[in-house]
Amino acid sequence: MTEPAGAPATTARRRVPARQGSLREHNLALVLRHVLDAAGPAGAAPPSRADVATATGLTRGAVSALVDLLIGARLVAELPPLATARAGRPAVPLVPAAGTVVGLGAEVNVDYIGVRALDLAGDVLAHRTTAGDFRHSDPAGVLAVLAGLVGEVRAELPDGARLAGMCLALPGLVDRVTGPLRLAPNLGWRDVDVVALLAAHPEVDGLSVRLANEANLAARAEARAGAAGQSFLYVSGEVGIGAAIVLDGEVFAGRHGWSGELGHTVVDQQGPRCTCGARGCLEQYAGKDALLRAAGRDVEEPVDALLDAAGAGDERAARALRSAGEALGVALANFVNLVDVETIVLGGIYGPLAPWLTDAVVGQLRSRVLAAAWEDARVAVAAGGAHAAMTGAAVVVLRAVADDPSAWLDAPV
Numbered sequence: 001m002t003e004p005a006g007a008p009a010t011t012a013r014r015r016v017p018a019r020q021g022s023l024r025e026h027n028l029a030l031v032l033r034h035v036l037d038a039a040g041p042a043g044a045a046p047p048s049r050a051d052v053a054t055a056t057g058l059t060r061g062a063v064s065a066l067v068d069l070l071i072g073a074r075l076v077a078e079l080p081p082l083a084t085a086r087a088g089r090p091a092v093p094l095v096p097a098a099g100t101v102v103g104l105g106a107e108v109n110v111d112y113i114g115v116r117a118l119d120l121a122g123d124v125l126a127h128r129t130t131a132g133d134f135r136h137s138d139p140a141g142v143l144a145v146l147a148g149l150v151g152e153v154r155a156e157l158p159d160g161a162r163l164a165g166m167c168l169a170l171p172g173l174v175d176r177v178t179g180p181l182r183l184a185p186n187l188g189w190r191d192v193d194v195v196a197l198l199a200a201h202p203e204v205d206g207l208s209v210r211l212a213n214e215a216n217l218a219a220r221a222e223a224r225a226g227a228a229g230q231s232f233l234y235v236s237g238e239v240g241i242g243a244a245i246v247l248d249g250e251v252f253a254g255r256h257g258w259s260g261e262l263g264h265t266v267v268d269q270q271g272p273r274c275t276c277g278a279r280g281c282l283e284q285y286a287g288k289d290a291l292l293r294a295a296g297r298d299v300e301e302p303v304d305a306l307l308d309a310a311g312a313g314d315e316r317a318a319r320a321l322r323s324a325g326e327a328l329g330v331a332l333a334n335f336v337n338l339v340d341v342e343t344i345v346l347g348g349i350y351g352p353l354a355p356w357l358t359d360a361v362v363g364q365l366r367s368r369v370l371a372a373a374w375e376d377a378r379v380a381v382a383a384g385g386a387h388a389a390m391t392g393a394a395v396v397v398l399r400a401v402a403d404d405p406s407a408w409l410d411a412p413v
Helices: 023-038 049-056 060-072 139-156 194-199 214-225 288-294 303-311 315-339 350-368 388-403
Strands: 076-078 094-096 101-108 112-119 124-131 162-170 181-184 189-192 209-213 232-237 241-247 250-252 343-348 378-381
Touching: 023 049, 023 060, 023 094, 023 388, 049 060, 060 076, 101 139, 101 214, 101 388, 112 139, 112 388, 124 139, 139 162, 139 194, 162 194, 162 214, 162 388, 194 209, 209 214, 209 388, 214 232, 214 241, 214 250, 214 343, 214 388, 232 315, 232 350, 241 315, 288 303, 288 315, 303 315, 303 350, 315 350, 343 350, 350 378
Parallel strands: 101 162, 162 209, 232 343, 343 378
Antiparallel strands: 076 094, 101 112, 112 124, 181 189, 232 241, 241 250
16 A cells, blocks of 8 residues: 555635636646536436536547546546447446555544544545543543554555545534644543644554544535435434534534534533533533433443343433433524524434434524524534544545546556
8 A cells, every 4th residue: 555645635616617726736626626526415417528518618639638647546447338329329327446546534422432544435444443432531542542542554555545634523622634732531531642642653654644523524424315405404413413504514613623612612601511521512402421320220231232221211311302302403403593504404413312302402502593484594414424534534644635536647557
């Protein structure tokens, strides 16, 4: 496995041909993004060269030359020609190349860590997770375990696969791109240079590593899944509670990348002390640990045990779920009043718990959102799959490839 020196930086997406500057590099990215986006969850037919030319405004000759470059770089592949009733050459469908360029998505959360390898075709090539209790843990020790998982995943990749880099999801305040983790209250980490600690391990040798908030990354996976549309509020329920605003398919992360800390909005200013130091934060009412404690269960139990208990008629478990849904609904109503989103997506543990939470959440939204008389906020269950933050992290890495494919034209195999 090899990769070009340095990871291409993410740039804003553009959908029209460039008229000045570096035309080939710009238009190469334009063509590749069109092929990648066409392979999304909508199930559209793979585009041909003619389809790409029509969509981008480039000439067919220019598109054909660019596609040949992308095929040579193993970023795009051709399917067998399609038989048509029309005269002329049959259309040759274009798809993202499978198993050639790989992004690693990793995550450190309070009760598990993991690594996932995703290729341009959207296939998971390798995946590793390990459970544990990482509350108030030693960053160096946890990251050493993570580095070991990275090594296992790398060893499982197909021969000739090229690594584009790694993005690590963390449950807290992360400075944009590679700046240090400022604070992860439930991990007990503060001002940790995560990238430097990882770089000390040979399993991470040669990989460019970037960091991001886990809810923001899970929201990217949800946007990729497409079920919620392109604008929504994603809520990630774990021990902590994160959120991400997605507008037109892009995460609004705020000036520093710190937006979406829904779990630390105040539900009751006289409430219990939170790990962040404040009182009455939502996490103390609707986070995983709080839910299990309220139901009289051990915090290390899985949420499935809570579901089983509630389903078997355990009134304490059912009451804990209703109370959590009401607290979550109060916080979400404040959020909707502020940012005017019409769809709320429940992810993380809230996905399987949704049947017990949704009625209470919707009730609070209808009674507290000023615009509820005209427009109900829709509450949906996440479609991004298990460990969505890892998928979103890998997507971020591969998006950088899509934004600068010229860096891969002469990359060694």
